[in-house]
Every structure is written in C-alpha cells, then in structure tokens.
Amino acid sequence: MVPSPFNQASVALRTTLMLAALVVIFAGIKAASTIVVPFLLAMFMAIICSPLVNLLMRAYLPRWLAILAVIALILLVSVWLGAVVGSSAADFRSQLPMYREQLTGQFQPLVDLLAQFNVHLSVEQIREQFDPSRAMSLATDILSGVGNLMANTLLIVLTVVFMLLEASGVNRKLHYALDDPEMRVNQIDRFIESVNRYLAIKTLVSLATGVFCGFGLYLIGVDYYLLWGLLAFLLNYIPNIGSFIAAIPAVALALLQFGPGGAAAAGGVFVAANMVMGNVIEPRLMGRTLGLSTLVVFLSLIFWGWLLGSVGMLLSVPLTMIVKIGLESSNDGRWLAVLLEGEPSPTKTLSDDDTAEERV
Numbered sequence: 001m002v003p004s005p006f007n008q009a010s011v012a013l014r015t016t017l018m019l020a021a022l023v024v025i026f027a028g029i030k031a032a033s034t035i036v037v038p039f040l041l042a043m044f045m046a047i048i049c050s051p052l053v054n055l056l057m058r059a060y061l062p063r064w065l066a067i068l069a070v071i072a073l074i075l076l077v078s079v080w081l082g083a084v085v086g087s088s089a090a091d092f093r094s095q096l097p098m099y100r101e102q103l104t105g106q107f108q109p110l111v112d113l114l115a116q117f118n119v120h121l122s123v124e125q126i127r128e129q130f131d132p133s134r135a136m137s138l139a140t141d142i143l144s145g146v147g148n149l150m151a152n153t154l155l156i157v158l159t160v161v162f163m164l165l166e167a168s169g170v171n172r173k174l175h176y177a178l179d180d181p182e183m184r185v186n187q188i189d190r191f192i193e194s195v196n197r198y199l200a201i202k203t204l205v206s207l208a209t210g211v212f213c214g215f216g217l218y219l220i221g222v223d224y225y226l227l228w229g230l231l232a233f234l235l236n237y238i239p240n241i242g243s244f245i246a247a248i249p250a251v252a253l254a255l256l257q258f259g260p261g262g263a264a265a266a267g268g269v270f271v272a273a274n275m276v277m278g279n280v281i282e283p284r285l286m287g288r289t290l291g292l293s294t295l296v297v298f299l300s301l302i303f304w305g306w307l308l309g310s311v312g313m314l315l316s317v318p319l320t321m322i323v324k325i326g327l328e329s330s331n332d333g334r335w336l337a338v339l340l341e342g343e344p345s346p347t348k349t350l351s352d353d354d355t356a357e358e359r360v
Contacts, residue, residue: 030307037311042159044315045074047199049160050167067164071157078153081230088227095223102256194325199318205282206236209273213246216269220262222254232273238317239297243274292320296340 029036049070056066092099174188214229222228228250235242247270254266292300297317304316312319320340327337 042156046160046163048203051200084226088224201285206233209236209277212273220265
C-alpha cells in the first residue's frame with residue numbers, strides 16, 4: 001500500500017513537533033544548569049552509594065544509620081580529595097622554576113640536533129609551547145569544575161540523603177505513576193536495575209583504574225601521583241578518550257623528570273590500565289561490553305559539556321548510557337539504541353525477547 005500524502009504530512013508534523021520539544025527542553029536545562037547539575041551529581045552519587053547502603057543494612061544496621069555512615073564517608077573522601085588537589089597545586093607552583101629548568105635541559109639536545117639540519121629553534125620558543133604549568137592546569141581545571149560544584153555541599157548531601165531514604169520505594173512509585181499498580185510492566189524494573197548495575201560496575205572499575213595508575217606512577221617516581229590517580233579515576237567514566245586525556249599531564253611531567261624513558265614508562269602504565277580494566281575486567285563484570293561507538297562518545301562529550309559544563313563532560317558517557325539503556329528497555333526505541341552502539345555482531349538480532357538485562 002502506498003502511503004497517502006496526508007499520512008506523510010502527519011509523520012513530518014509529529015517529527016517536527018518532537019524536535020521542537022527537544023530544543024525547548026535542552027534550552028530549559030541549560031538555563032537551569034545551576035540547579036540541574038547539582039541534582040544530577042546527587043542522583044549519580046545516590047545510585048553509586050545505594051549498593052553500599054544495602055550492604056550495611058545486610059549487616060543489621062538500620063537504614064538511617066547506614067545512610068549516615070555512607071554520607072560521613074563521602075564527606076571524609078571529599079575533604080581528603082580537596083586537600084590533595086590544593087596541596088598539589090600549591091607545591092607545583094613552588095616547584096615551577098625547577099621544572100622549567102628541567103625542560104630546558106631536556107630539549108637542548110633536540111635543539112642542537114635540529115640545528116644540524118638548518119632548523120633553528122631556541123629553547124625559549126619550545127618552552128613557550130610546552131610550558132609545564134599547562135600540564136597542571138589541565139588537571140586542576142577539570143577537578144576545579146567538580147570542586148566548585150561541591151561548594152553546594154550541603155545541598156548535594158541533603159539531596160543524596162533524601163534520595164537514599166526514598167530509594168526502596170522508587171520502583172513501586174514508577175509503576176503507579178505509569179498506571180501499572182500490579183507491576184506487570186517489567187521494563188521499568190529492568191531499566192532501574194540496568195542503570196544501577198552499570199554505574200556500580202563503572203565506578204568500581206574506575207576506582208581500580210585510578211589506584212592502578214596512581215600506584216604505577218608512584219613506583220616510577222612521578223610527582224603528584226595521587227593527583228594523577230584521581231584524574232584517571234574521574235576520566236575513566238569517558239571510555240577511550242578519557243584515558244588519553246588523563247595520561248597527558250602525567251606523561252608530560254614524567255618527561256620533565258626522567259626524560260623519554262620515564263615518559264614511556266608512565267604512558268605504559270595508562271595503556272596497561274586501559275587494556276586490563278577496559279578490555280578484560282569491565283566486559284567480564286558486565287557480561288558483555290556496553291560500548292558506545294567512538295563517534296557517539298566524542299559527540300556526547302561535546303553535547304553534555306556544552307549543556308552542563310565540565311561536570312557534564314565527566315558525566316557525558318553515563319548520561320548517554322542511561323539514555324541507551326532506556327531505549328533498549330523499549331520495543332520502539334531499540335533501533336535507536338543500536339545506532340548508539342559500536343560495530344554490532346552479525347549474529348545479533350533485536351528480537352522481542354532481548355532485554356536490557358541480557359545486554360548488561
């Protein structure tokens with residue numbers, strides 16, 4: 001049957017209205033980013049902390065006491081991380097003249113070699129392009145975005161507390177809100193379970209990556225290894241691209257301290273962490289890779305960064321993964337979830353029996 005022009009116009013109209021609604025929604029989110037960003041951060045913290053609260057409750061602690069213990073842990077870790085970042089930045093500023101002298105010593109043989117081929121450069125010109133302060137500013141700029149947001153610590157902590165208190169009833173509330181009081185629509189439960197599972201595993205893998213990188217840099221002798229480990233932990237939420245960005249300042253500093261050999265060793269630490277954690281441990285824990293295509297990762301980094309700032313860049317892949325998991329839980333949206341994936345398996349089909357849980 002040939003579709004009538006009226007039906008085609010109706011589809012075009014619905015598509016136009018949907019796109020217009022998305023533009024209005026995104027504009028509203030960007031305008032309200034000062035409220036949306038702390039809420040999103042609190043939501044992610046609550047999802048990540050929920051398994052720990054449940055674990056403490058299995059140890060026969062009441063829910064309120066388990067939540068109090070988790071919040072105290074969050075505050076202690078936040079204070080410690082703030083102290084690490086602040087002391088590292090202050091110490092780096094005091095050591096900056098020494099690093100610039102080391103930079104001069106590292107590049108002088110290269111300048112002499114280029115002069116033999118009639119390529120005349122001065123060490124000062126190279127030093128302007130490879131200023132050591134840029135390595136630290138790259139890390140501190142990323143971390144300061146989270147740090148500035150944590151200025152609203154009271155608001156975020158209170159939001160996390162109330163979310164954790166309400167977490168046990170979220171499933172049932174969603175079923176009632178969607179007119180499913182008998183809880184027959186299991187896509188809702190699968191969606192919530194898949195999101196919780198993804199964020200919990202991603203956080204554990206990112207934590208292991210940060211510890212691995214920090215310890216490896218400590219063995220090499222790279223300065224501020226705690227700061228680079230923290231950066232590796234945060235940027236590991238961004239697959240592929242995040243590991244590369246996290247390695248830049250640490251490798252640059254290793255080059256200043258130990259020369260090309262030390263830089264290669266520091267780069268090897270990040271490559272090993274990415275290979276082991278990203279390609280072996282994470283897919284095994286999740287059952288299968290939840291990989292987005294590289295193009296989608298890059299575009300989500302730009303989009304969420306524009307929409308929500310530096311915190312949006314850190315949360316870009318988790319936010320995109322939540323959208324993808326939600327699309328997988330819907331029969332009508334699975335085709336779009338496939339477009340967000342990497343190279344699909346030739347034997348994989350999107351039957352109605354596929355579930356988001358099976359994909360995780």
